[in-house]
Amino acid sequence: MTIAIDPVDLAARLIACPSITPREGGAVTVLANALEPLGFTCHRFLSGDAPDGPVENMVATRGSGGPHFAFAGHVDVVPPGPGWTSDPFAPEVRGGILYGRGAVDMKGGIAAFVAAAAQVREHPGTLSLLITGDEEGPAIHGTRAIMDWMAERGIRPEMILIGEPTSEARLGDVVKIGRRGSVNMDIVIPGVQGHVAYPHRADNPITKLGRVLTALDALHLDDGTDAFQPSNLEVTDVETANPAGNVIPGEARARLNIRFNNLHRGDDLVDLVRRTVEQEAPGSRVDARVSGEAFLTPPGRLYDIVTEAIRAETGIEPKLSTSGGTSDGRFLIALCPVVDFGLPNATMHKLDEAAAVDDLHALTRIYARVIGAALGG
Structure with a gap:
């Protein structure tokens, strides 16, 4: 049975979870409920103690063996602050735009990848999602704990795409191939x-x-x-x-x-x-x-897969950049090549954070192309 997932609806359900670091707010449960019908096994675990924890992390996997392609993302968000036009945790679509804290950074990107995974159901190898709730905080009990969890079980992806909002003027114009320390x-x-x-x-x-x-x-x-x-x-x-x-x-x-x-x-x-x-x-x-620390992913297959997917879907030749802030790629680069690519970032951490409905659907199509190419499906 084919299961279709609307990335806008899933993003809205994630936004409705008040997951301010390190609280999970129900977001991991929403994700697990979406992923399990798609054939993923969801491993959830807590890491750390107060005040920076506990943090709920999740490794969701589908398939087995190689190649192993992973998506990394975070469900935690920064505090919304006062002055929003509408409740930051009551998502609204107005004029083709989805508003709410986390719409861009980065619940919208996570929703798009899950929707893409629903489109690409048959593939060789392993597809996984590495989801943390500690990226916007100290980043002590999140991705590093996930890496320890995977190491204990002999799990090691060969390529990782992080769904951070990297685009600037329009979807697809910037891919982050490294980050400053x-x-x-x-x-x-x-x-x-x-x-x-x-x-x-x-x-x-x-x-x-x-x-x-x-x-x-x-x-x-x-x-x-x-x-x-x-x-x-x-x-x-x-x-x-x-x-x-x-x-x-x-x-x-x-x-x-x-x-x-x-x-x-x-x-x-x-x-x-x-x-x-x-x-x-x-x-x-x-x-x-x-x-x-600063890191740079050398040119290679991951570059080619992501840029070709963007080019095929949007007609844009993306700029490869290392500008901006940090991401959890600073940790994941120890495992394999890593790039960041996601929604336009103009409203991240701002009042009335928002993502265009059309961008969420286009990003889903790009991610589906990436999954297919990375796993040879």
């Missing part, structure tokens, strides 16, 4: 609190922090590569928590993020910042967390 750092500059009228009895940490930020701004990380734009360091916060105008604070803090290309490793950049801070403000502290 990301490292966050907190700088703590100690001082001695005192009265502003008696500066000799105090030690102003703001002055030292100013020297630190000037030195960090002067760092030249690189000029970019053929595949990546130049790495960039951005200061994202400066504070002293000082409520009084006549007090020299006892401590100053700054926060920064570096998005870096594959000329660097995260730990090396942490060392560079620590040396710079220590030179300008001895005795300071730098706390760092590398959330992902």
